[in-house]
Amino acid sequence: MLKVFTAEHQAQAHLVEDLLRSNGIEAHVVGESLLNTIPGSSVIPGTAPEVWVLDSGQAEAAMELIRRFTTGAPLPDASGPSWPCPACGEVLEPQFSSCWKCGATRPFSS
Numbered sequence: 001m002l003k004v005f006t007a008e009h010q011a012q013a014h015l016v017e018d019l020l021r022s023n024g025i026e027a028h029v030v031g032e033s034l035l036n037t038i039p040g041s042s043v044i045p046g047t048a049p050e051v052w053v054l055d056s057g058q059a060e061a062a063m064e065l066i067r068r069f070t071t072g073a074p075l076p077d078a079s080g081p082s083w084p085c086p087a088c089g090e091v092l093e094p095q096f097s098s099c100w101k102c103g104a105t106r107p108f109s110s
């Protein structure tokens with residue numbers, strides 16, 4: 001388990017959780033039960049819901065998705081084959097438009 005995101009509120013945490021799951025990353029919202037005990041309250045410092053990924057090997061991919069999510073960058077189509085990075089050889093999931101390892105841009109595929 002590895003924490004990849006601290007949400008501003010519960011709804012945002014669940015959006016991120018759904019985003020990661022739809023991209024094949026098993027994610028869980030942690031810390032929301034504490035909030036549920038205080039109906040109607042806003043987030044209290046120290047109890048903000050967090051999103052954790054089960055497989056820490058997927059954390060970097062998860063953080064890239066979250067970065068896109070939080071900056072409003074377009075989320076790439078998650079369908080299609082994996083692609084090898086032309087610069088470092090890392091095999092990348094189809095939803096990434098650039099290499100998370102070295103930053104190289106995905107080559108145009110015809």
Ligand SMILES: [Zn+2]
Nearest residue numbers: 085088099102
């Ligand atoms: Zn690379």
